[in-house]
Amino acid sequence: MKFRLFRGLWEPSDFLGSWKEAEVFIHIRRHIIALFLLGGLIFGLNGWIGIGSEYWSGQFVTLHGLTYDLQRLFFFLGRILLGLSYVGVLLLVPSLLYWMLIRDASFKKLVIVQIFPVFILLIEQLAFILLLIWQGINWYSSPLSWGVIAQLFIENDWTIYFLGSISIFKLWVMYWQFLSLRSVAQLKWWAVVAIILTLNIAFWSLTAMFATINFHQLLYS
Template sequence: MGYRVPLLRGLREPYIISHQVRKEESLSGLWQQGLFLTLLAAFIYGISGFFGIGSEMVSKKLIELPRSDYETYKLLFGLGQVGWGMVFANITMFLPALFFWTLIDVEFRKIIAVQFIVLFIYLLEKLLSIPFFIFMGLNKDSSLFSFGIIAQSLTSIELLIHLFSSITLFQIWTFVVQYKYFKVLSERDPRFILIMLLGIHLFIAIVSALLSTIQFEKII
């Protein structure tokens, strides 16, 4: 019977849990936790889709649709968000883990356990952003958790606004969590781990910003 990494304690006590994970020879419950987080992501993204969050790009076209077509679109968009939530969860859990596995001498299952905590933080951010959108109309670029508002006050360059909007307090939190865990789990120089994490987080922010600049409403 291996050690089961607690998600909430993993957030609150990274120093203690990281040392516990390091000394354990095996971890248990990874598939159960992965399935739970995938279903949780589907649920949260489903709620987001139900309220139309993310559909702003085609909102003008929706006005022209008949009532029946509008309801069908809402259903398809909601189902699409559920599916994307599941895809996003698995990408977050496994894709960075494969990258880290090639660079640091840490067992893959232990890296996956760290990514579970990272995904949990991202889902918390998604959940907390929903009421801000519903009651205040704040989209991603104007999120109180990101630097998008500051960027909008300093520049009108769309790409820079999207870039700073992609850098959120929760992303910084995941960076700190990953660094604390990998510094304990890996024998690599902490400076190497720091540069590695900075690189991948910056890459993610740039890709997210570039995707945000694509005018999908002109494609649909």
């Protein structure tokens, strides 16, 4: 069966119905490679325009010549590597957890389903870039997330980052996860919701934790 990414995004129920019956999907490897390339490109673009370099910019301005160029190059390559890791973790870790919990579907087929949430999250990363370029808005202040509201009432950085991680895109991903797990597993709806909430809360918590860490200070202290 031919794998259709965009059709599956807009018609998830139809895709999941055919996914359960199909033994083989055509061009899956191409789509996975494309996800990694897209992740590297988006995060590389982040690094190129300076997103994530706030803690490093003070050091950059004190450098000159080849040293400056090398530091910027290393930062740019690091962002590309981060993008590749981002795709790899989001593609494999949830699939492995689902497979360990359920065992009603092969690991390979679970990876295929996970392509859709990863693509949605890459769209979110691209939206962050557009918001920063056009409006100067950081990801945790996106109007598409709870971060804006959180900043009106909360001063704790971790809480702001945590709520800023909960966006329309994340809810779209959770909807996809709910449909796919209900299709795969013989579980009650509340059990599926519990699994999805636990996984996503852990992901949002890690995102908030990493956002509060000053890696530049750790490396150069």
